[in-house]
Amino acid sequence: MPGPAPDRGRDPVRTGAKVGRMTKWEYATVPLLVHATKQILDTWGEDGWELVQVVPGPNNPEQLVAYLKREKQ
Structure with missing residues (x-):
């Protein structure tokens, strides 16, 4: 009986693989005037x-x- 399918590295979270630099964000909340x-x-x-x-x-x-966001510099 075959066991589970081999992990082919498609899910970096499950495999522990290193991924490129994670994007960091900054956020702002802004009141909007209708006019x-x-x-x-x-x-x-x-x-x-x-x-x-x-x-x-x-x-x-x-x-x-x-609510707004932009990449942190």
């Missing part, structure tokens, strides 16, 4: 920030909050 959303996001985007998600604010659901 200036595009301008705010464009400004942050020009500085290398990527929009991850927009959610309602914790105290006021009508106030939106943007």
Whole structure:
């Protein structure tokens, strides 16, 4: 009876294989003004920030909050 299939190294986590440098990120939370959303996001985007998600604010659901990330330098 054959045993389990041999591990061919496809899963670096299970095999313990070393993978290239892990990307490190920094994050920002930014309140969005409804009348200036595009301008705010464009400004942050020009500085290398990527929009991850927009959610309602914790105290006021009508106030939106943007979550952004960029690679740490």
